[in-house]
Amino acid sequence: MKLCDFCGFYVGPEDIKCRNCSNPIAGRQVFEEIEYIPKVDTQTKPSEEIVYIKPKSKMYNIARKVTVLIILIGIVAAPQTQSLVKGTMDYWDEINTPYYRIPESIELTMVRNFTIYLQDSGYSDYSLVISKPYDTPVWPQQDTNNWQTVTDFSSIPQYEENEAGRMEWANRLEGAERDYIEIEYKVKVETLRPELKVEDSGKIEDLPEGYESYLVDEWLIEPTMPEIKELATQLSNGTDGNVIKILRNIYTYITYNYTYQQSAIPKSCDETLSGGYGDCDDLAILFASIARAAGIPAWLELGRIPAFINTSSGCELRDWGGHAWVNALVPLNDGSVTVVNIDLANSYFMWMPPYRVSDWVDDGNGDNLYSYYYLFSSKGTAKATYLENSYISDCKTIGEIKLEEL
Secondary structure, eight states, X not given: OEXXXXXXXXEOTTOSBOTTTOOBOTTOOOOOOOOOOOOOOTTSOXXXXXXXXXXXXXXXXXXXXXXXXXXXXXXXXXXXHHHHHHHHHHHHHHHHSOOEEEOSEEEEEEEEEEEEXXXXXXXXXXXXXXXXXXOBOOTTSOOSSOSEEXXXXXXXXXXXXXXXXXXXXXXXXXXXXXXXXXXXXXXXXXXXXXXXXXXXXXXXXXXXXXXXXXXXXXXXXXXXXXXXHHHXXXXXXXXXXXXXXXXXXXXXXXXXXOEEOOOSSXXXXXXXXXXXXXXXXXXXXXXXXXXXXXXXXXXXXXXXXEEEEEOSSSOEEEEEEEEEEEEEEEEBTTSOEEEEEEETTTTEESOBOXXXXXXXXXXXXXXXXXXHXXXXXXXXXXXXXXXXXXXXXXXXXEOOEEESOO
């Protein structure tokens, strides 16, 4: 017979706790199975069944991520995706890059009208001389591709050709008489932008013979002036004779030290040096003088450019006037030579946009260079003069070049 250890009351063979004091009987405890009742959200409807999903293993999650990554890489690497991405990036660059838009070429019809009359009573024998535009380049431009092509040239009245190859009209006016001259022609002008780098240039000693007339004094071009020779020496220092480096130094020197200011007639180098200013002719003459003193053949090209340009929504070129720029000979490492264009007034170094018409290229003869600027003469009891009205009767642009810098 077993008694309770706590109160001494009789304990039956099946009792697991004392019937008197309710304390458990040693050796007879049974662990009751407790049913787990999950906590239910109070917002969950009583009728909804709560489903518990066993979490996936870590390896399962890694495999899943790798699979997604492989799919993404495949999509990105696909040609269609690459094309789409490139197109998007190109479009983004397009709308965020400030391009200069230059026509590849321009086709125009130039009309020049001259009215000649007397300023007072009497008579005058006048002469009007104009250079006839032609296809360029011509010698010494060293290029087989024309950047200017002239067609359908006409003149009313017909001109005579003088000994310099220029057009000349001559007549006598009396009293209120007037003469009218009109020339018209079509011209196509290309943008000149050669892919030349400093390392493509040869040296002074690589320049060919045959250009001696572009190394000596010629009217206002004065490479023998002491001041010009000193400038040429300074601007050649440190270049190792590289022709493009020297030309760049001359260009930088003039553009940083001289102010553009229009003048009636070209000035001498001495006047430009002392005054610190000049127009397109004066700056071109100064440049050619320094280049020649440095041993680089350089010469002027003369023509016309518009003061107003609008090609964004058509082709509008107005207010044409005379202009001068410089050409210089550059030897190349492959043994050939080329000619580069430099416009000091408009800050174009070794390139030119198509907004121009060339009338005449300096032939190395100082008398011909001088006479280009003095196209009209009058002799008699009265003084004759002229008015010119130049305009474009037709114009269109062809193609487009986008430049991030000029």
